[in-house]
Amino acid sequence: MKLYDAEWAPSPRRVRVYLAEKGIEVERVPVDLRRDEQLGDAYLTINPRGAVPALQLDDSEVPGGAVICESAAICRYFEAVQPEPSLFGRTPIEIARIESWTRRIESDGYAAAVYALRNAAPAFADRAVTGKWPAVPQIPELSARALIMWGAFTEAMDQRLATSEWIAGDVFSFADITGLITIDFAARAGLAMPDGAANLRRWHDAVSARPSATA
Amino acid sequence: MKLYDAEWAPSPRRVRVYLAEKGIEVERVPVDLRRDEQLGDAYLTINPRGAVPALQLDDSEVPGGAVICESAAICRYFEAVQPEPSLFGRTPIEIARIESWTRRIESDGYAAAVYALRNAAPAFADRAVTGKWPAVPQIPELSARALIMWGAFTEAMDQRLATSEWIAGDVFSFADITGLITIDFAARAGLAMPDGAANLRRWHDAVSARPSATA
Numbered sequence: 001m002k003l004y005d006a007e008w009a010p011s012p013r014r015v016r017v018y019l020a021e022k023g024i025e026v027e028r029v030p031v032d033l034r035r036d037e038q039l040g041d042a043y044l045t046i047n048p049r050g051a052v053p054a055l056q057l058d059d060s061e062v063p064g065g066a067v068i069c070e071s072a073a074i075c076r077y078f079e080a081v082q083p084e085p086s087l088f089g090r091t092p093i094e095i096a097r098i099e100s101w102t103r104r105i106e107s108d109g110y111a112a113a114v115y116a117l118r119n120a121a122p123a124f125a126d127r128a129v130t131g132k133w134p135a136v137p138q139i140p141e142l143s144a145r146a147l148i149m150w151g152a153f154t155e156a157m158d159q160r161l162a163t164s165e166w167i168a169g170d171v172f173s174f175a176d177i178t179g180l181i182t183i184d185f186a187a188r189a190g191l192a193m194p195d196g197a198a199n200l201r202r203w204h205d206a207v208s209a210r211p212s213a214t215a
Numbered sequence: 216m217k218l219y220d221a222e223w224a225p226s227p228r229r230v231r232v233y234l235a236e237k238g239i240e241v242e243r244v245p246v247d248l249r250r251d252e253q254l255g256d257a258y259l260t261i262n263p264r265g266a267v268p269a270l271q272l273d274d275s276e277v278p279g280g281a282v283i284c285e286s287a288a289i290c291r292y293f294e295a296v297q298p299e300p301s302l303f304g305r306t307p308i309e310i311a312r313i314e315s316w317t318r319r320i321e322s323d324g325y326a327a328a329v330y331a332l333r334n335a336a337p338a339f340a341d342r343a344v345t346g347k348w349p350a351v352p353q354i355p356e357l358s359a360r361a362l363i364m365w366g367a368f369t370e371a372m373d374q375r376l377a378t379s380e381w382i383a384g385d386v387f388s389f390a391d392i393t394g395l396i397t398i399d400f401a402a403r404a405g406l407a408m409p410d411g412a413a414n415l416r417r418w419h420d421a422v423s424a425r426p427s428a429t430a
Contacts, residue, residue: 049319061308066308068308068312069315070318070319072314072318073315073318076310076311076314077307077310077311078307080306080307080310080311081307092292092296093281093283093292095291095292096288096289096295099285099288099291100283100284103285103287103288104264128360129360129364133363133367134363134366134367136360136363136364137359137360139354139356139357139360141354141356142354142357144352145343145351145352148348148349149344151349152349
């Protein structure tokens with residue numbers, strides 16, 4: 001199988017960190033986002049969504065081969081193939097908590113970072129939504145919305161991490177991976193962790209110190 | 216356990232349709248969104264997010280009780296408790312396909328419906344994002360973005376359903392539930408299925424004819 005990957009983008013990084021935590025090695029094919037290779041004809045035959053990451057399976061794994069897109073779907077594929085170490089939870093309540101926090105980080109924090117990045121930088125003019133779309137004009141007002149969302153999101157995460165070692169509870173999980181790539185991606189979009197968010201910073205230091213963080 | 220529920224909102228409906236497909240009955244507590252009960256002090260002690268649905272477990276299920284929020288997390292809780300009939304897939308590739316399509320529907324179609332509804336209706340002035348937030352002003356330009364996204368989304372779904380009976384493959388799944396509540400919610404926000412989208416309409420008729428659709 002092959003993992004279509006890109007160096008700095010947050011979604012491919014989510015998969016890389018996940019695979020490193022699982023100890024799974026996969027052949028990687030780099031896609032050059034700076035040259036818009038993800039929107040070129042060759043890549044669009046692999047993933048018509050025009051987004052990375054994408055996992056291309058071999059014919060031996062699925063008749064006719066198959067491409068899985070969406071980073072969370074790729075991680076869930078590997079979780080089903082190799083359950084240990086568990087990153088999506090074992091018991092019903094663990095599974096639910098990891099899913100709930102993962103989605104909260106995505107809808108509140110990650111969305112804010114995308115709003116801030118895609119609606120301001122000239123490089124994303126008419127490409128305000130990730131992937132292959134008709135022209136989608138930027139909306140500068142979304143930068144202001146991103147600031148509101150980011151402030152409330154980081155405050156909520158700081159509160160959560162005041163009483164919990166990891167985001168979803170006592171065990172490192174996919175929610176922490178999602179949090180890490182969100183915080184680091186947001187920093188590139190100008191959204192920082194507040195100075196006073198000591199719990200969030202403690203958690204970010206811990207998750208960044210894991211060997212997987214550099215994957 | 217208790218499921219905090221609301222009549223017309225799409226996320227609670229996602230859980231109701233899911234539970235009906237699974238044959239699971241849960242005590243429901245109605246939350247009156249027309250009166251903003253979800254933002255009142257009583258409900259905020261249950262779910263500080265100020266959103267429905269929320270599942271409150273009994274002490275016997277989790278020491279100290281627990282509240283699960285986010286509709287997908289609630290459904291995954293029940294899937295872990297009662298795996299059959301499977302709605303999140305059994306094999307790694309089924310699991311990945313269901314997750315991938317579910318997320319695509321959410322990020323492209325559901326997001327467009329939220330943009331259209333929340334940024335136009337006077338009832339949502341300064342409440343352009345679901346749940347308990349600081350004031351979030353509406354951005355009228357998001358209605359135009361919603362139209363672009365909805366057009367591309369429904370076209371892609373129609374193409375997909377030209378060659379697949381259900382959204383994620385040969386078997387009805389959580390992706391179809393997500394598709395149903397998205398299409399019906401979008402219609403309330405003024406985003407319809409295109410007249411020419413025959414495959415999408417065939418699928419919508421089939422999914423709407425299941426007894427679970429009225430749950």
